Amino acid sequence: MPIFSFYIINKAGGLIYQKDFEDYKANKLMVNEHLRLGGFFHGIHAIAAQVAPVAGSSGVEEIEASTVKLRCFQALTGTKFFVTASPSQASLDVFLSQVYEYYADFVLKNPFYELEQPIQGCDKFVAHLDALVASLSA
């Protein structure tokens, strides 16, 4: 039950973090393609909230296909976290809210991290993320 790839998008739609995991083997994307995918998802999310048949929609939460699913979590501040995994992968929402806590602890509390900028050099965040993914894939 592998997890393929994880993304964080800031509230303006810019990709600030992306990581592929071991199980992601098929045609890997280049950096620019990841950026485009992030921005594209931001757009879909916004459009979905607008065209939803009910008022007050919170946008896309999950997209599922036969070989992959995408789960998205949007914080109340507008920061979006999304992950791609195999369709059988359970409890992705728990995974995402746990990553949100790591983001609050290890990215935002790092005094050298600038808000809304790409996440670089936050090794503790990456270590925790990796450990979490490993525990899910095991």
Place this chain on the structure above:
Amino acid sequence: MSSKASLQRTGDSAFKRMDHVSSELFTLTYGSLVLQLIEDFEDYAEVNNQLERMGNNIGQRLIEEFLAKSRVSKCGDFAETCEVIALVGFRMFLGVTGTVSQSAKEPHVCHITLASNPLLDFVELPDEAKGVLQYSNILVGVLKGALEMVQMRVDVEVVHDPLVGDEATELKLTLLEIINDEPPPDDE
């Protein structure tokens, strides 16, 4: 809207999940920070500004931790927001709770009263600082910064301060506007 009792429970469980430091260490660290600012700027009004600026930067980051760890959901109105701040937010980060009072005439104004304010534990202001230095001004900045990140522009004021003889710390929150980041419908 969540009831007071359930918010209190949320606050307690969030408080338990947080890492804790000695409140004495915290109080003394804050005190030396304020003192250093006074030495550096030699002007109480400027110290107030600096404290608010620092608070603002803290608030902008703190809000995500608050949301991630308290697991509160979206607030229905401004009064609920203030209840959540008083019962969950202050509990999580300062270990105290506040009481909210609001008059029906002014739904956009809320007062949060903190019966105990850990920032002030050992503090006595010298006479020349009374009424000029807002010792707890960092709270003003934190609240402003945090609420701005969840699309609320608010004005915050310390209206009562035990350091100048009042009974408790009272903060006045005024909702100025809800920031709508969606473009207007006719925007092409």
